[in-house]
Amino acid sequence: MRRAVLTTLCLGLGVQLVATLAAHAEPDAPAAQVIVPPAHQPGGTIGDHFVGLSVEWSLIERYMGPGARPAFTNLLSNLDGGVLRIGGSSQDVMPFSATAPNTNRVITPDDIAAIRATIDGTHKPGATGWATVLGTAMAPATTTYPFRSPEHTRDFVEQGVRPGFAGAEDDVAGIELGNEPDLSYKYDADRYLGDFTRWRDAGGTTPYTTIVPATSNAIASWQSIRDQTVETRFFHDWRQILETTAPTQRATAGPLGAWAADHFYPLARTCASDPYRCPSIPALLDPARRDNLDYITYQHAKLAAANGLGYRLEEVNTAAGRGAAGVSDVAASAVWALDTMFHVACPNPPDAPGSNADCRTGGVGVNFHNAEVRAFFYPEEGNGYYNAVRYDPTSAMGAPTAAPEYYAMLLFARFAQGHDGLRPVQLDGDVSGWRVNSGPGQSRLFLINRGQGSTDVHLRAPGARYLLDRMTPYDSTGAGRTLDAPEVRIDGRQVAADGTWPGFAPETGRVHQGRIDVHLGTGEAVVLNVMP
Numbered sequence: 001m002r003r004a005v006l007t008t009l010c011l012g013l014g015v016q017l018v019a020t021l022a023a024h025a026e027p028d029a030p031a032a033q034v035i036v037p038p039a040h041q042p043g044g045t046i047g048d049h050f051v052g053l054s055v056e057w058s059l060i061e062r063y064m065g066p067g068a069r070p071a072f073t074n075l076l077s078n079l080d081g082g083v084l085r086i087g088g089s090s091q092d093v094m095p096f097s098a099t100a101p102n103t104n105r106v107i108t109p110d111d112i113a114a115i116r117a118t119i120d121g122t123h124k125p126g127a128t129g130w131a132t133v134l135g136t137a138m139a140p141a142t143t144t145y146p147f148r149s150p151e152h153t154r155d156f157v158e159q160g161v162r163p164g165f166a167g168a169e170d171d172v173a174g175i176e177l178g179n180e181p182d183l184s185y186k187y188d189a190d191r192y193l194g195d196f197t198r199w200r201d202a203g204g205t206t207p208y209t210t211i212v213p214a215t216s217n218a219i220a221s222w223q224s225i226r227d228q229t230v231e232t233r234f235f236h237d238w239r240q241i242l243e244t245t246a247p248t249q250r251a252t253a254g255p256l257g258a259w260a261a262d263h264f265y266p267l268a269r270t271c272a273s274d275p276y277r278c279p280s281i282p283a284l285l286d287p288a289r290r291d292n293l294d295y296i297t298y299q300h301a302k303l304a305a306a307n308g309l310g311y312r313l314e315e316v317n318t319a320a321g322r323g324a325a326g327v328s329d330v331a332a333s334a335v336w337a338l339d340t341m342f343h344v345a346c347p348n349p350p351d352a353p354g355s356n357a358d359c360r361t362g363g364v365g366v367n368f369h370n371a372e373v374r375a376f377f378y379p380e381e382g383n384g385y386y387n388a389v390r391y392d393p394t395s396a397m398g399a400p401t402a403a404p405e406y407y408a409m410l411l412f413a414r415f416a417q418g419h420d421g422l423r424p425v426q427l428d429g430d431v432s433g434w435r436v437n438s439g440p441g442q443s444r445l446f447l448i449n450r451g452q453g454s455t456d457v458h459l460r461a462p463g464a465r466y467l468l469d470r471m472t473p474y475d476s477t478g479a480g481r482t483l484d485a486p487e488v489r490i491d492g493r494q495v496a497a498d499g500t501w502p503g504f505a506p507e508t509g510r511v512h513q514g515r516i517d518v519h520l521g522t523g524e525a526v527v528l529n530v531m532p
Contacts, residue, residue, distance in 0.1 A: 044346050044359025044422035046436065048128045049173075049256055051341070051413045052083035052367035053388060054315050056090040057111065057135070058104045058376045062391035063400055064114040071399030073121035074499030075389055075406070079413035081128025083173055083256070085314055085367045086115060087135020090376055092179050095147040096136065098159040105377055107156070112164035119171050128418070131173040131256055133211060133314070134161055138178030138199055140185065150202030153177070157205060173256045175205035176314075180216040180263060182233035189237040193244045200248050209254040212245045213238075214261040214314060219268055219277045221288065222295035222350055235296070238303050246307035259310035259364055262300055264293060269321030269385075279324035281332045281483050285430075285450045290343060291350040298347040301361050310364040313344050317369045317405075323386030330404060331473035331523045332483040333386065337408035338471070338525055339448050341366050342434045346422055359422045368405055402495040407488040408525075410501065411471050415444060415527045431455055431520065438529060445528045449520040452483070459516040463530035466516055467506040473523040482522035 053076075055063055063072050076082065094107050102110040115132055123129035136156045141148040157175060165172050177199055178184065185192040196212065204210055213234065220230040234241065242260060249258040266289040271278035283289065301311040318328040318336060327333070344366050346359035356362075370391075371384040383390045388405035392398040402410075416422075416436055421443070425433030430451025438444035449455050472492075473485035487494070491505040509516070511530065518526060 041421060041423070042358065043420065043436075044362055045420040046345050046417050046422055047364055048081045048418045049083050049131060050345065050365045050417045051079050051081075051409050052085060052312075052314075052365050054085040054088060054367040054369040056088045056371050056376065057086060057094050057107050058090045059370070059372065059379060059391060060086070060111040060114055061104060062379050062393075062397055063370075063389070064118045065397050067396060067398045068392065068400055069114065069118055069121070071401075071497075071499035072389070073118050075400065075402060075495070076118070076130050077122050077124060077127065078495070078499070078501040079409055080417065081122075082130050082413070083133060083312075083365055083367060084115070084119065084130050085133040085135070085176070087133070087176055087179055088315060088369060088371065089179050091135035091176070092137045092139045092148070092184060093145060093376065094137075095145075096152065096156040096160055098155065104379070107160070109160055109164060112160050116164050116168065116171075120168065129171075131171050133174050133176050134172065135176040135179060135214075138195060139181065140191075140195070150199045150204070153199060153205070154203050157203075157208070161208065169207075170255045172208050173254060174209035174211040174258070176211040176214055176261065177205065178212070179214055181213055182215045187231070187233060189234060189240060192234075193241065196245055204248065205252065207252070209252045209256075209258050210245070210249050211259065211261050211314075212249070213241050214263065215241075216263040217265075217296050219265060219274075219320065220292070221276070222292045225292075225295065226351065235299075238300055242303055242307040242309070246309055250308050257310050257364070258308075259312040260300065260304040260307075261312055261314035262296070263315040264296060264313055265317060265320035266292065267319040267324065267327070269319050269324045279319045279327045281327055281330070282452070284318055284327055284332055284336050285483075287450075290339065293340065293343055294347040295350055297344050297363055298349040298356060298361060301347065301363055305361065311362075312365045312367070313363055314365075314367045315369045316340065316344075316366055317386040319386060322371050322373055322384035325385050326484060328384075328386035329486070330483065331481075331485040331488050334404040334408040334471065334488045335448060335450055335483070335523055335525065337368065337388070337405040338412060338446075339432050339450060341408070341412045342416070342422075342424075342432065342446070342448075346424060346434075348424065357424065359424070368409070399497060399499060401497075402499075404486075404488040406495070407471055407490055410495075411469070411490060411525065411527065414504070415469070416446065419444070427457070429455065431457060442529065442531075446525065447518065447520060447528070448525040449522065452522065454522055455520045457518045457520060459518060459528070460514055461511050461516050461530045462514055463511050463532055465508065465510050465531050467508055467529045467531070468518070469504050469506045469527045471525045472521065485523070
């Protein structure tokens, strides 16, 4: 299927320009006129630590052990700067011990030392470098997990984090208290806030930034969440939660600031009782799932800002339950991940479309989650289908490798992260458009094809030449798979076995009579720079 989108855009070189959208118009129908934001017009800002990964405590050895750390550090360094969150459900089921032997069932100073060594390795000359969020338990104590207590958190901080990051305190972006408290507290916000007060009064995370609430969100339509026709977990309790927790967060804010944390999954691996949750490539790329993300992100980012906090989607991926084969581990996940990062940075609320066109409301970052395929403590069974970086499941515990989502992170980190002037560019059909300020008087345009077929975009560009970087599906079997292709490339290149990136090799061309024609194959995304 080849869908021709007759779209004309203008790329600003310091002046305001007009985009003509004529997709699917009748032959005699007038084209709609849409203003494309000019270069260096105010817009949203994407911070230097926007991209991030989330890794379970049970996988420290697999990502940051002696055999894995060099390549993993290179993979992080390719992205320049970011936030490495260590946690997830494992933080509520794994105790910290300063004296226990180091195994993947307990958090020890050895684990923290491995994280410190990894973060240190990203601080190279001229690089932003990475920071880390370290998760610790905050949930009701049980006979199975009796260690959950404020005292356990103080031990984690005093005996683990402080000595482990001595001299590098600014590399700890925060200590996260508990994972998905809406579930661990059985939707009882008052009980959760009572425990938060106990943890806070016992010293909590001092001297590090406190990160809460790290709540999960229902896999449901935004309309049903708004109308509360489904169980909404803590979504509608955020105002009450932040009124209690935000003063502590603001008081402990570090160099990266303080943020309220959230989790989001558009699908789930298991869906027998609720077909809406069922994973498939069309469902993953369905605009309705993006609307759900926009609604949640916009509402919670506004509440966070009203309480003097940033907002970070600190755990996100394609499908809850460690992903879905054929959906989470293929090229479609890269298309989804790239689009998701932009929509977190600048959500378009579906109940008020266009109200955030200046991107003044949005998140400060996204962490793509990585886990074992089935359960904690069984890494030899393999990677979660959604892992952006795949660990070595063998006993060698060697170099991790880049999965499709990683390439989306790489494209975003190197061409959008650290830039201002973020604005959506309205396009017809299944193409998402975004622009940021780049060089003096210049815009950089991102085009993301979320459709099931190929697309043409016709650009009006007042310039002489252009550079175009392209993210594409890659099928080494030659079968021609696209959205379901098992691999992804950028400019035809892949990450090396040691985790290094060989560099971009953009297409170059001349602007002919003020026009550039861009063909987007199925599952492709491009970054376009027009030069004077």
